[in-house]
Amino acid sequence: MTARTLSAVAGGLLVVALLTSCAAPGEPVQTPPATSAAPKPASSAEPVSTPTPTTPDAAISCESMISAGTVEALTAAGWTAKPKEFVVGDVELTEGLLCFWADYSVGSDHGQLYGWSKITEDDASRAQSALLAGGWRREDGPEGTYFTEDPQYSMGTDDDGYGMTYLFGDGWVKLADTKQGLVLIEWAG
Template identity: 75%
Template sequence: MIPRITSATAGAFLLLAALTGCAGPAAPAPSPTAEAASPTPRATTEPIDTPATEEPAAEISCESMISAGTVEALTAAGWTAKPKEFVIGDVTLTEGLLCFWADYAVGSDHGQLYGWSAITPEDAASAQTALLASGWTREDGPEGTYITEDPQYSMGTDEDGYGMTYLFHDGWVKLADTRQGLVLIEWAG
């Protein structure tokens, strides 16, 4: 039995030698270049010329003003939005939008209100003065100035007791039916 193993092994070696002999010459090893020898990339002071692609500014809508998850939840519940003119006292905010989300297939006063608008400092001062004169309260915070309706007249309040609330910041104002609802407004203008 030893001769068979030996002849099988010899046959395998001959086949391997024949196949190796048919192979072409080995490729020469690449020679190192100056760039390959330098392990650190070189910084350039030349500006890279890239084409400017500027996205057109999207227009505010009831769907774009609030988070996509909120829109999805409201529409899944059968609610739709009706846009309204955004007015605070005698200040009409033409660069914004007020949206009342509800199920308009049934007669109900249950819904959610969201609004956003750009606002000038003069209009913000006038709107805040009108709200405060009507019994609303003011709180200053790191996010801006909150003006909230008196909770005893509110249609609903959040878990902290806040009803309809405006948030005034530099150049814009938000409105939601509760103070906590303001976080759902993602529009930045």
């Protein structure tokens, strides 16, 4: 099992542990008292307000882009993130962020890569053409269009054999060092 897979598993286990720790142990299950009829809601002449969608308060960061459990697992392992230039072919993605997580206290090329950016339709087309010209493999899915590097040249692959993978959606693009790693990117812009 690779360190990448271990980190993903550790992040998932941490989330499960946090969720189960919220349950109160040993409390008896309470059943509601029997009633003859359910109470009827009071009518009101007041209109019901519809909540207005809000935009995220914080700007995208290496820590806000991926799940909190993943950040906790990576930092617990002594890893930190460094932003990198996010370029696909000749398309520079300036409305997002690319982060390389690693233990920078030791000399190693081992780490994890996560990126997210807004992208115009024209830039997405140019970027995808550059990836195809570079030998990347295209695969359409319900989430969007995937471009994965040839596994023969990959530094590492996930359990399904996918190495570094881009996912192009409607107005955005994600990047992770494996296709499975894309699920850890939660930023929606």
